[in-house]
Amino acid sequence: MPLRERLGLEVHQVMTPVLEDRLCHLAITATSYNRAGELARKFGIATDDSQIQRVVQRIGERAEAQAEERVSSAFDLQKRKEVVREAELECKKKPFSLVLMLDGTMLRTRGVDWGLKPASAPGERVAWHELKAGLVIRIPESSSGKRQELAKYYVADAGGPEAIGRKLYAEALRRGLEQAKGVYVVADGAAWIWRLAEEHFPESSGTLDPFSFLPGDF
Numbered sequence: 001m002p003l004r005e006r007l008g009l010e011v012h013q014v015m016t017p018v019l020e021d022r023l024c025h026l027a028i029t030a031t032s033y034n035r036a037g038e039l040a041r042k043f044g045i046a047t048d049d050s051q052i053q054r055v056v057q058r059i060g061e062r063a064e065a066q067a068e069e070r071v072s073s074a075f076d077l078q079k080r081k082e083v084v085r086e087a088e089l090e091c092k093k094k095p096f097s098l099v100l101m102l103d104g105t106m107l108r109t110r111g112v113d114w115g116l117k118p119a120s121a122p123g124e125r126v127a128w129h130e131l132k133a134g135l136v137i138r139i140p141e142s143s144s145g146k147r148q149e150l151a152k153y154y155v156a157d158a159g160g161p162e163a164i165g166r167k168l169y170a171e172a173l174r175r176g177l178e179q180a181k182g183v184y185v186v187a188d189g190a191a192w193i194w195r196l197a198e199e200h201f202p203e204s205s206g207t208l209d210p211f212s213f214l215p216g217d218f
Helices: 018-028 033-042 047-077 077-091 161-174 193-199
Strands: 094-109 126-140 151-157 180-188 205-208
Touching: 018 033, 018 047, 033 047, 033 126, 047 077, 047 161, 077 161, 094 161, 094 193, 151 161, 161 193, 180 193
Parallel strands: 094 180, 180 205
Antiparallel strands: 094 126, 126 151
């Protein structure tokens, strides 16, 4: 087998998937791309902040494409059957319930004047955008009374309610929506959430949570 194939490299790809994974991990745990570059060089990786940013953007675009493919499969009549079959194999026919949660929060991003100098100069350095996030929790049933480990799966979207609704439905289907003994939606009183619950999970039971929650609280 050629070395390129053994390393998992595609045509014209110059960085192994392992190295890409490490650089992405540094990027999301460090305070900035510049700091990620400093740490990478400390570990003996010859790179800089610009290259790390390009890697993160490329991997992010790939992940977005994969996520969209999963959503499309859930709403395609033929592909949906395969999604359900895979969920059956994953769940291993053990009884469980699904809890679905939805909420919105504000996401801080770079503004058009990010990095503007001097610090006293007026400008839009920070921009805020709403992020809608969803959570699928698979809760196994046990007759022993022992505490079971919960499986949690996240989705998020910076678009409107329709986009996050499709993503949450697709993820729930992948995690056993058709096999679950019970499906429960837990959320605050936002009207858009309950419209989505009625559209995608009409047979679910709803519980109103008077306290808002953030993705970090999951």
